[in-house]
Amino acid sequence: MPVLFCQSCCRDTQHKAVLRKRTEDDMSLKNKFQKFNELINQLFSGVPYHKMDRVCLCRYCNHQNAVYSLDSTH
Numbered sequence: 001m002p003v004l005f006c007q008s009c010c011r012d013t014q015h016k017a018v019l020r021k022r023t024e025d026d027m028s029l030k031n032k033f034q035k036f037n038e039l040i041n042q043l044f045s046g047v048p049y050h051k052m053d054r055v056c057l058c059r060y061c062n063h064q065n066a067v068y069s070l071d072s073t074h
Helices: 029-045
Strands: 003-006 011-021 052-058 064-069
Touching: 003 064
Parallel strands: none
Antiparallel strands: 003 011, 011 052, 052 064
């Protein structure tokens, strides 16, 4: 577990890292078609099809401290 500074506790504490699925903002028809094409391409290439973010949560107060993007550049 990483040890990071928690702004809520005001000290260095252990943090748990979890993966959260990104939320989708725009769901227009064009965007849905693009998402469908992207999903089909990713399924055939073997790449995970959910966009995920790594979130660090304090083990003591459960305060969310950092969000890291997990975009892969293939």
